Amino acid sequence: MTDLETRLREVSLAEPPLGFDPDEVADRAARRGRRRSAVTVLAVLGALLFLVPAKQPVSPAAGPVPPSLAEQSRIRVALGEAVARALPGVHDLTLGRASADSIGPERMSVTAEFVDAQGRPGNFQLTVRGARAGSQVVPIERLCTSAGPESHCVRLPQPGGAVLVLSELVYKDENGVPVRDGVNGFLYRPDGSTVIVTGGLGYPLTEEQLTRVITDPAFVLP
Structure with missing residues (x-):
């Protein structure tokens, strides 16, 4: 190196x-x-x-409420028109004040007093219930189950699937003559809504007259 x-x-x-x-x-x-x-x-x-x-807040489902004043007025007017059609010559027709309350939601009642063409006074009450108030009405299965000599009860199918039940008591007067007293009508619609007509004092509606009144399509609640 x-x-x-x-x-x-x-x-x-x-x-x-x-x-x-x-x-x-x-x-x-x-x-x-x-x-x-x-x-x-x-x-x-x-x-x-x-x-x-x-997560969106869930609002509670709205429950049934009493019919509005406008709905009550509409049905009240419709009742007067229905009575006039069912009883030609009727006069002195007086409609009571429509009633509805929170205890019976989707329900209203109104009375009608009248004098027919022959001068006979009569009255009855109309009650209209919505579909969600059907539980307040006697089930149709419990009506006309024991029709006999002291009662008259028939079920009449109506167009659209509704069923009309006509019921009245039958008694005999002092001469033994059968007398029908106070025809009551119950209209059951397929959607669960109902219309009821109950007779009062005085001249009762005939079955034909009651049928014409109770089946008026105006008697519905939204």
Whole structure:
């Protein structure tokens, strides 16, 4: 080995300056990686919150309510017209004030007093119930189950699937002659709504007259 080679091996060459601190660069890279991970996690959570629908408050179902004054007035007027058609020549027709209350929701009643063409006074009450008030009415299965000599009860199918029940008491007068007293009508519609006509004092409606009144299509509640 020559002296030149020996000198070259003994020379210690200094590394050129890098211009930055490698440890600081590594720290910055680590911090940047942590920030990117945090941003990614927040973005994913935000997307999930956007996709999951928020629970909407559930409002309680509205229950049956009494008929409005407008509905009561409409049915009251319709009753007067129905009586005039069913009893030609009727006069002195007086309609009572329609009644409805929160105890019997979807229900209203009104009375009618009249004098027929022969001068006989009579009266009856009309009650209209909506479909959700059907539980307030005697089930049709319990009507006309024991018709006999002291009662008269018939079921009459109506167009559209309704059933009309006509019921009245039968008694004998002092001469033994059968007398029918106070025909009552019960109209059961397929949707559960009902119309009831109950006789009062004085001249009672005949079955034909009652049928014409009770089946009037105006007697419905929304």
